[in-house]
Amino acid sequence: xxxxxxxxxxxxxxxxxxxxxxxxxxxxxxxxxxxxxxxxxxxxxxxxxxxxxxxxxxxxxxxxxxxxxxxxxxxxxxxxxxxxxxxxxxxxxxxxxxxxxxxxxxxxxxxxxxxxxxxxxxxxxxxxxxxxxxxxxxxxx
Numbered sequence: 837x838x839x840x841x842x843x844x845x846x847x848x849x850x851x852x853x854x855x856x857x858x859x860x861x862x863x864x865x866x867x868x869x870x871x872x873x874x875x876x877x878x879x880x881x882x883x884x885x886x887x888x889x890x891x892x893x894x895x896x897x898x899x900x901x902x903x904x905x906x907x908x909x910x911x912x913x914x915x916x917x918x919x920x921x922x923x924x925x926x927x928x929x930x931x932x933x934x935x936x937x938x939x940x941x942x943x944x945x946x947x948x949x950x951x952x953x954x955x956x957x958x959x960x961x962x963x964x965x966x967x968x969x970x971x972x973x974x975x976x977x
Contacts, residue, residue, distance in 0.1 A: 846884040
């Protein structure tokens with residue numbers, strides 16, 4: 837993770853604004869131990885530091901790339917370094933890429949089905965040639 841200026845004593849609202857992560861999401865990440873809970877002030881308020889900012893930014897970027905919580909947890913462990921860190925991170929990213937490609941292919945098939953159905957509708961029912969609508973037929977079958 838990239839080091840940022842040393843920040844101390846950030847409240848949860850300031851942390852949320854700084855990282856672009858919602859307050860409830862920050863609390864959730866703490867609850868599921870994806871992020872260590874911060875120390876508390878004497879008044880009981882959370883007091884976040886630069887390490888929390890870095891970790892949240894890492895998590896946010898990973899979520900934007902579609903990684904799940906389990907994958908992010910593994911990537912966070914790997915970010916600490918180690919002999920096989922890069923190979924394991926590559927494996928996790930490769931699995932994610934395979935998922936993205938499968939979803940893309942599924943969306944392409946869906947696009948074809950919808951496009952063909954709409955074309956049938958244009959050719960048949962909207963022109964007054966068929967009593968049944970192809971869009972409704974495909975949903976009923």
